[in-house]
Every structure is written in C-alpha cells, then in structure tokens.
Amino acid sequence: MTPSLPATPVLSRRGLLKISLGASAFLATAGLGASLSGCSSGSAAHGFAVLRDSDLPILRALVPVLLEGAVAAGQLPAAIDATLNGLDRSLDHLSPEMLKLTRQLLDVLAMGITRGPLTGIWGSWESASAEDIRHFLDRWENSAIGLLRQGRASLLQLVTMAWYGRAESWAHCGYPGPPRI
Template sequence: MSPSLSDTPALSRRGLLKFSLGASAFLATAGLGASLSGCSSSTAANGFVILRSGDLLFLRALIPVMLEGAVAAEKIPASLDQTLHSLDNSLNHLSPEMLKLTQQLFDVLGMAVTRGPLTGIWGSWENASGDEIRHFLYRWENSSLSLLRMGHSSLKQLVMMAWYTRAESWVHCGYPGPPTV
C-alpha cells in the first residue's frame, strides 16, 4: 500500500534546493537550446534595433496589462508603441552580458515548450487574456523559485523603466519633468 499525500512529509529544504537546481538547469538548457537551434532569431524586428519579432509578440501582450491604471484605455495603443521603442533603446545600451540574459528570458517566454509550464499560458501570447497574464505575473512574483521571482522583477523593471522615461507618463504621477537648464 502506498502512502497518501497527507502521509508524506512536506518538501524539505534539500528537496526544494534540488528542485530549484533542476528548474534552473532546465531554463538554462531551454534558453541555450533556443539560441543554438535557431528558434530564437537574433535579427531585430523591422523598426527596432534589439527587439525581435518573437519578443514583440510577448511584449505586446504583457505591456498593456502592466500599464493598467497608469494609462487611459484609449491611449494604450500609442503608449504600447512608445514603450516598446523606449525599451528597445534601453536594451541597446545594456552590457552584452545583460542583453544576453534578457534575450534568454524572452526566448524562454516565447518558446511554446517552456511558456506553458512556466507561465500557465499554453497558447500564443496574442491569444492570452489579461487575466491569464495577470495570473502569470502573480505566479512568478510569488513563486518559491528565486529564478522566477527574478524573472518577474526583471520584466517589471524593464517595462516600468521604459514607460516612465517617457514624458507622456509624467502627468499621471504628477512629475512636472526635469528642470530646464
């Protein structure tokens, strides 16, 4: 007779460390595999310096959800394009190592084989609802895996920095802008 779930001990620290190590190895392998297999295009999308077409699919779904409350609904399309170009500019000024890590994160989120298990979004990003994206962000923000929490933090910082460097965003938070010199 096998023990029931309630009879088995909770996940130990050692078990959690093993799981975290395995998950980290999986993500690193998936990112490297995407880069080497050609699933991840290194060519920038038309009109961008760094962001690739696959990145844009993911970011076009993510950014409107992250900007909710900071942008009026009718201004989301224009704000989305402005934020994408601001993000592209920021990525263009990252160190090569940080850019590589960011692109690996985007690769893992863009590949169907890793997107579903890691985000809970099994279809394409284009078809994901706002609630599904909010749930994915909540899962990563509150994950027991530090790697996913770091991924959430990175995404949030990238998007928020790209948005709040734009003068259009300053009105919402009451910032009058930098002083004129």
C-alpha cells in the same frame, strides 16, 4: 483557535535546493535549445535595434497589463508603441551579458514547450487574456523558484522604466518633469 504548524516543514531546505537546481537546469536547457534551433535569432525586428520578431508578441501582451491604470484606454496603443521603442533603446545600451540574459528570458517565454509549463499560457501570446497574464505574473512573483521571481522582476522593471522614462507618463505619477535650465 490556535494555528498549528506541521511538525516537519512541507518543503525542506534540501528540497528547495533540488527544485531550484532542477528549474535552473530546465531553463538553461530551454535557452540552449532555443538558440540552437534558431528560435533565438540575433536579428532585430523591422524598426527596432534590439527587439526581435519573437519578442514583440510577448511584450505586446505584457505591456498593457503592466501599464494598467497608468494609461487611458484610448491612449493605450500609442503607449504600447512608445514603451516598446523606449525598451528597445534601453536594451540597446545594456552590457552584452545583460542583453544575453534578457534575450534568454524572452526566448523561454516565446517557446511553446517552456511557455506553457512555466507561465500557464499554453496558447500564443496574442490569444492570452489580461487575466491569464496577471495570473502568470502572480505565479512567478510567488514562486518558490528564485529564477522565476527574478524573471518577473526583470520584466516589470524593463517595462516600467521604458514607460516612465517618457514625458507623457509623468503627469500620471505627479512628476512635473526635470527642472528647466
């Protein structure tokens, strides 16, 4: 059996550019709407320097899925808290522009009007199952829209850097720790 390709591509370069432009405009509008509506509050949640109350449900849902296999089930609640604290410290040291972009990403994920269509998670983050979150991450990883792929990569990098920056995570990956001086 020989594979056959359609004579014309299903999605042309022009079509891809139109979709990307439309998605970028949609995300920019959603981010602007979030900041104008007060959804994007600049005040940090209690106990955090940067993370806001609206960010915490998203991250508390994502972190366990992203750390799957790296943390024993009994240690997961402490690992989530440690990862959130590490992430908060990292965000506190970002440039203002990078922090703004990260907050826009979290705002888009927090708003129901954008969360549903973009992630497939129509309810709250607290009610999303691990399978729902895996599907959302796979959807963004394989998206034709570069902005969604970048958003997934950003979430993944932020969480994994926050977790693997902690000494208790090193044994899992075989890292003995920094040399003693």
